[in-house]
Amino acid sequence: MNGHGHGHRSTTAAPVVVIGAGLAAVQLADSLREAGYDGPVTLIGEMPGLPGQRPPLSKEFLTGDLSRQGVTLRAEGFYADRDIRLPAGHRAVRIDRARRTVALQDGSTVGYGHLVLATGTRPRPLPLPGADLDGVLPLRTVEDAERLRTRLRAARDVVIVGAGFIGLEVAAACRALGRRAVVFDIAGQAMGRAVSTPTRTSSPSGTARGALPWSWAAASPRSSAATAG
Numbered sequence: 019m020n021g022h023g024h025g026h027r028s029t030t031a032a033p034v035v036v037i038g039a040g041l042a043a044v045q046l047a048d049s050l051r052e053a054g055y056d057g058p059v060t061l062i063g064e065m066p067g068l069p070g071q072r073p074p075l076s077k078e079f080l081t082g083d084l085s086r087q088g089v090t091l092r093a094e095g096f097y098a099d100r101d102i103r104l105p106a107g108h109r110a111v112r113i114d115r116a117r118r119t120v121a122l123q124d125g126s127t128v129g130y131g132h133l134v135l136a137t138g139t140r141p142r143p144l145p146l147p148g149a150d151l152d153g154v155l156p157l158r159t160v161e162d163a164e165r166l167r168t169r170l171r172a173a174r175d176v177v178i179v180g181a182g183f184i185g186l187e188v189a190a191a192c193r194a195l196g197r198r199a200v201v202f203d204i205a206g207q208a209m210g211r212a213v214s215t216p217t218r219t220s221s222p223s224g225t226a227r228g229a230l231p232w233s234w235a236a237a238s239p240r241s242s243a244a245t246a247g
């Protein structure tokens with residue numbers, strides 16, 4: 019690797035390079051050390067700073083109970099103690115499997131023995147007219163959450179598309195902030211893909227709106243109307 023990282027424990031073990039420095043990458047690096055692997059481990063993350071975690075972004079971070087620093091996954095010492103290299107702020111742009119190198123956006127390259135792709139996912143864009151309007155926001159990154167948090171300060175009614183864990187957590191955060199929240203989902207019930215039928219059927223489905231922290235509306239392709247609770 020050119021210009022990143024510091025000394026490692028073994029000069030013979032094949033270097034492990036991970037593209038992505040999220041939860042999966044950090045856990046993999048930790049597990050490798052736990053299992054006794056003593057070669058170089060490098061996590062290439064495109065985001066600057068220490069790797070963050072996403073779970074608080076739809077909860078405490080959104081309600082303002084957690085700062086940006088609070089969403090850090092592990093403290094700096096965690097990586098230093100385990101000799102995990104963390105050249106943050108570097109986007110991997112090319113893999114050369116013949117040479118076993120990864121090219122970074124700044125023009126440098128990183129050689130690998132084993133290459134792991136842990137690049138996560140991205141929100142599925144909603145293919146609807148108006149999905150790009152001002153005030154329609156995705157939630158995935160800490161920057162997304164910051165934008166949403168700022169908009170929530172001035173919002174009164176919030177419409178959430180997607181009644182999975184994240185959508186419902188955002189609805190709960192909105193209610194904690196005193197905003198009205200309506201959740202839409204194409205399925206007939208909340209948490210359709212996330213939990214088993216018995217759990218799902220005991221979840222709210224529009225019958226007890228007054229008692230719920232948020233209201234719920236199933237949005238099927240044939241029925242597009244829904245009202246706020």
Ligand SMILES: Cc1cc2nc3c(=O)[nH]c(=O)nc-3n(C[C@H](O)[C@H](O)[C@H](O)COP(=O)(O)OP(=O)(O)OC[C@H]3O[C@@H](n4cnc5c(N)ncnc54)[C@H](O)[C@@H]3O)c2cc1C
Nearest residue numbers: 038039040041042063064072073075076109110137138158
């Ligand atoms: C708002 C929200 C709340 C959530 N709450 C929970 C929860 O309560 N409980 C739970 O279990 N799960 C929760 N999740 C899901 C959980 O965060 C994910 O399952 C987890 O982040 C997946 O980890 P990952 O390492 O696979 O991907 P990610 O965390 O997405 O990490 C991948 C990293 O790779 C980087 N990357 C991508 N391409 C490149 C490249 N070319 N070069 C360099 N870096 C690159 C990305 O920038 C990213 O930082 C939540 C997710 C969100 C969005």
